[in-house]
Amino acid sequence: MRLSFRDKAISGLLTVVPANERKFVDEMANFNFSQARSLKLKQVMGYDRHRIVAGPVCASDLAVAGIEHLLAGGHLVRDDIDALIVVTQSPDYLMPATSHVVQGRLGLHADMICLDINQGCAGFIVGLMQGFMLLDQPAVAKVVLVNVDVLSRKVSPRDRNSYPLIGDAASITVLERREDAGVIEAELKMDGTRRETLMIPAGGFRRPSDAETAAMIEDAEGNVRSLDHLKMDGSAVFNFVMTEVPELIGGLLARTGTTVDEVDAFLCHQPNRFMLQKLADKLAVPHEKMPSNVVENFGNSSGVTIPLVTTFNLADALLAGSRKVCLAGFGVGLTWGAMLMRLGPLRFCEMIEYREDV
Template structure:
């Protein structure tokens, strides 16, 4: 008995924010250079009334045009943008989607590595006989956490949601996975206020980082250079670890789909692991960094290109906030 990804859909909010839109607010920022280096042209942000759950529901409804929702017997929901502190958003999603009450459902709080973790969790639930058809959902609205004058992060992050059906089969399209964690780097990408350690501070001091980017401890802070250094130091060797765990050589893979953080970082990683350019997928110009959504969006867009017949062997690797990273090998078809 094994498990495979059967279908993927994604949803982006209607509110498109182009680099030209941001230039109107930040006229001194070189968005032409940003676009060339980072690779982002547009990102999509929710309205004030929209939540990540709203996006998740729409992504799932797109999936239900292709699959029978009655078969779903488990919901796994990855988000750092929960509807409430409690109850778990997955329970609300079950009701919003009209799914059976005879199912399991839980949230987990992970960012850029979240999709890979979710695929691995689904594999484990299926192969242990606890489930047969799992709905894996990712949904994020980082735009709600960004300070209005934080031009760097406002240029990078977009909102979105994805829905993936992972089902029991005899093929076993989900192979082996590896993981990494380093909580000593938690302060490098963080929202300090608003949870259990520190409450929201209505008088929070205005802080500055980088090139005159402003934020408070109520907002998202990212030390971009340190995140890049962490990625450069860990992910190339980790990629080899994933290959070894799957008894593969780099040439055995058809594609590499890494977390779509920024094009410069991805090109750096491609060269470090010595992957062929045509096998290393980079496509974040329309959507930006959507956190846990980037890998499933990239998988769907890659599959929709129809550039292979049958099944493609793909390495997926996520890395970021936590610090957390995860990777594995999957086989997917073009009709997901």
């Protein structure tokens, strides 16, 4: 699906990461693999450390901390928020929506839209699309887009396939109308026939959690998890990314008459360093134009990784001026999307830490 947006812009970007940092070498003993095999994986995939919540922290906790930081710094005014979108696959409750929880905790006014979107790795792209569409309404002048996940709480610490790369984080993106913003072009595709590639099998109404779903089972590769935990088919994910994503991004560039040289940065979802470097090679993008350093420093925080790679690598540049960027998200669903836009100058672009003891 092709989408275009005019006179819409990102005006600011904040990311929130837990202060709790865990190192891969300290967690290797939890896995049913030799130290040598685990260290080889660390080298190839780019594992080093990740940020995960230390206790029963929920999505709304990270979201509220981020928005309160912006309110305190004068970057947001409570009464100016016309719409609040929360994109998460780890909501506080089955009901009510996490956006309502955040609105209530912050004491925001009632004359606004609160909306939850259940999306993961491509959630930032989907959230931007929804936010830009809301800005077509005369009554909506400012949209706050929250991407947040605390999926470490649903990944087995004995699953070497997933646990070393998982991270928790939130991002707060402010969207506004801007007449000089130019045209934003986007592409989005979805394929639910491959939904089991990334899945938490139990915990919903299809398979409620019980004693049976909590039982820990070792798979053929030596990973130990239950049906209540995230299960990822790593080979299928890799093949999906290498097959579908280059075609999508390449098609977007071709449709808009844009060359790789004309794009300043390809800001992609961060599954791991190895996969991103292979993706860059497929697209003939220089590695320095596609940063791949998020998983080794913070972990894969699902839809938050695009804002995270942006604030971690381009904050100074985007505060000072603008860059032509290609955003791309791909994963659970399966869902894959890309967006070509001019980003910046931003009013704020920073990263803060969330501390459970504050």
